[in-house]
Amino acid sequence: MAQDAVREACLACDRGSNEVPLIALVFQGATRWICPQHLPLLIHDPQRLAGRLPGAESMAPADTHD
Ligand SMILES: [Zn+2]
Numbered sequence: 001m002a003q004d005a006v007r008e009a010c011l012a013c014d015r016g017s018n019e020v021p022l023i024a025l026v027f028q029g030a031t032r033w034i035c036p037q038h039l040p041l042l043i044h045d046p047q048r049l050a051g052r053l054p055g056a057e058s059m060a061p062a063d064t065h066d
Contacts, residue, residue, distance in 0.1 A: 012038035
């Protein structure tokens, strides 16, 4: 049987909580993790996470222009 459990690791760099602090996210009912280093990627450029975070391709980046 395929092991399909999501490991506790950053969406972007795949480092685990033994290497970096991980911030838990719940997205579309699934819990995922991201490290502080890649949190800005999720905020500003979520489409780059498409493929790693299913559904990310439809997320709009935050509009933080001031
Ligand atoms: Zn990361």
